[in-house]
Amino acid sequence: MTTLSDNDGGGLRAAARREIQRGRDFVDETEPEALVTVTVAAVALLAAFVGFLTVSSLTAIPFVVFLVASGYGWFRHQELTARVLTLTTTISTILILGLILVFIFVEAWPTVEYATVTVFGIPLPGLRLFVEARWSPVTPPLRYSMVPMIHGTVLVTIIATAVAAPLGVAAALFLSEIAPRTVRELVKPGVEILAGIPSIVYGFIGFTILSPWASDQFDIVGQGTYLFVGVVVGLMALPTVVSVAEDALNSVPESMKSGSLALGTTDWQTMTSITLPAAFSGVSAAVLLGVGRAIGETMAATVMLRGSPGLTEPLYNVFYGNDTLTSLIAANYGDADGLQMSALFVAGVILFITVLFLSIGSQYIEARMQQKLGGAE
């Protein structure tokens, strides 16, 4: 154990030394003037970023300096400037994710702190958000429970997954294995266009056609059901599942399929016993991504639901739809302030973290599948 950590430390130190050496070499090799230019640009950009963060009116000055420095660098030392600029853009991509994380956490903190519950003398911030089911932002005692919205999101996501997963995987099989070329050329853009229809249009059709129809059919009081929001959201998550699952199915080596077919199996046997098992992890990653889409879908839910947070009675009653995490934010941001606003950010944090984990999970699964298939060849 100790030797291992020693090795680790030694390895780290060696790596650091290598990096420093590389940095030194780089400085030695580069023209001093180019080095000064990019340094000025980098420092100026950093200053502009800090200025923007601190809401300074002087932000523009370092930014202009950055523009001038990098413009000069572009004409005189294009090689180095291009490299530094592309590095900057890469860093800013990561930075944006970090900023999102930091800012929504900071904004969410007041409500989390407000909802502290002391258990056995240990204060647990945010616990009351998850153990009570009362959302009451106006009438005291003020409570901002996330339970009703989590319940709504879970119901909608389950229904959406039940719609999107089987249909999506079947459509992916169709596109990648079954369809003749001409049919595929027709269906594939169709699925893409299905992804392109704006969510608010889905919501509008759901609101004007589906919701009244559902209320009529099921003798529901008022409008808005988790059931049909789930169906609509499932339809919207479908293209994600189809395209990712199709990629996974396509990545199964052709030799495996041909080997199976050469044994005299039918196409369907090859699919169920070779292609699908081989692509199983990729297909499940597709379903996970679809689940992520369904959780994050906002507008259809906002327009079609009732917007009055609360649990349905009984809990599995999907014919009533109150609120999901996303619709809570979209419907209440306008007249919320203080703790209620912060509670909306809590909903955002829950969404962000859940979907981020789903995304990372599906990437991990996909990476493992790539490794496996790569090794099998």
Place this chain on the structure above:
Amino acid sequence: MAGAVESSLVSEDTSGTEAVAAGVVGIAAILFGISLGSMFELLSITDPIAGIPMVALLGTLLTLLGLGVIGFGLGSRFGYVATDPRPSAGLVASVAFSGIWFAVGGLVASQSFGLGTVGWVAVAFVTGGLAFAGTALPREDIGSTLPVGVFAVFVGVVFLTGVIGPSWVWDLGWEQQASFNAEFSIPVITAFCSLLVSWASAKAYGGFGARGRHVGAYLLVYLNALSIIAVLFLLVAFTVFKGLPGLFNGLTFGLGSGPETTLFGFTFAWPFAWPFVMNGVALLNDVNGVLPAIVGTIWLVIGAVVFAVPLGVGAAVFITEYADRGRFTQVVEVATNGLWSTPSIVFGLFGLAFLVPRLGNGKSLLAGMLTLGFMLLPLVVITSREAMLAVPDEYRDASAALGVTKWQTIRSVVLPASLPGIVTGIILGVGRIAGETAPILLTMSGSVAPPGSQTVDVIGGFSFTSSPPFVSNPELLQATSALPYQLYSLITAGVGQSSNIANIEQFRWATALILLVVVLSFYAVGIATRYYFRRKLQHE
């Protein structure tokens, strides 16, 4: 010679069965059509078809179908039909059928006989277990037809005897009331039955065994693909149908009939007047329009592209060309994929917390542009990276062998070769963000139905000031409208806020249609570009 005779005998034999099986599938398709028609309220289950009451007709057809399917199974089992069944129908079919029969048993026990929870669960387990045994234990030809056939006959008898008739209602008895009525249940059950029956008879058509399963599965997969396309077509066609009247309301052609526009100091009059896209909303307008929202959407897209494309392409260049594959590129990949799947409303919250206080402390066009730019960024990175990875290494090696620097290789070899992919990705990404509502709802949204005078004029809005940042543009820092937001606010707005609009229903549908047209035209262009370049690559 003997072989030839035998094969012709077999084919004749099967062609008879095939005809019957095809007939069954045909009837099932008709049933499916009827149930779809009554679900969309084109047909009413109380009206008779050709003198026969609808429910009785459905019941009769279902009973016939069920008997037909049972006939296939028995015929095959007792050797009247040459088939190639396996010893068992398999686990998937067994689980599915036992689920169906579990539901049937439970519903009959609890609803028809009024048994308590323990009673119906027990009955449901018995029927479900029987169905499982009946599917899994006998040979495949019996196992995959008998449970289906009996189910169809059962449903047919239930319809025929009027247990579920046109006035049937099942109140679920929940505190928040909900009930199933005949108008919904009968078509849904019929559609489900006909699907099941067509699957079973498709299997019989294929002679069971591997080929039968193949045919049965292909039927379902084709049906699935067909229904996805049908849904897409229905959605688009319905929106077009409802939106067209409002969209072309008051369209006139003729020289000088349109409004005057001044662009770069040059004034001209449009040769046509199209009120819906050239007007705002005002009390005195003959036809109200959505001009401010259209212009807002255009500027949003431009702003987002200007922000996200250089950043995204730059990042893609760095991680594909400069960085060594390792921890750093992995982090970037995880971050971009994470950004890609982040819900749009979270981007809205981020814009609200991060951008709005720093950009004039109010909702503004600029904040909306940047928020949508954040959303577009991961898409640009991912698609550009894919396009650059697809450039063969030979290109890079050939360029490097000429002795040029890395950046020159990137600029004159990698970027041009991957340009088609990058452009396609950007267009498709733009199509996606142009239809986004949630982020701009929180960062940019203005009034519900803006008048024409509130159309943003970004180019004319620039002016120089003496204090830093020396350039100001009040137009960029104002709240404005965009098409998706306009549609949302029209849906949620009360009557008072949009009282200027005479025919609000028509106005909403026309807005939905124009949003759809704008977004789908981005997609159409993107997909067409991809096909064009792919064809060009194939021809080379």
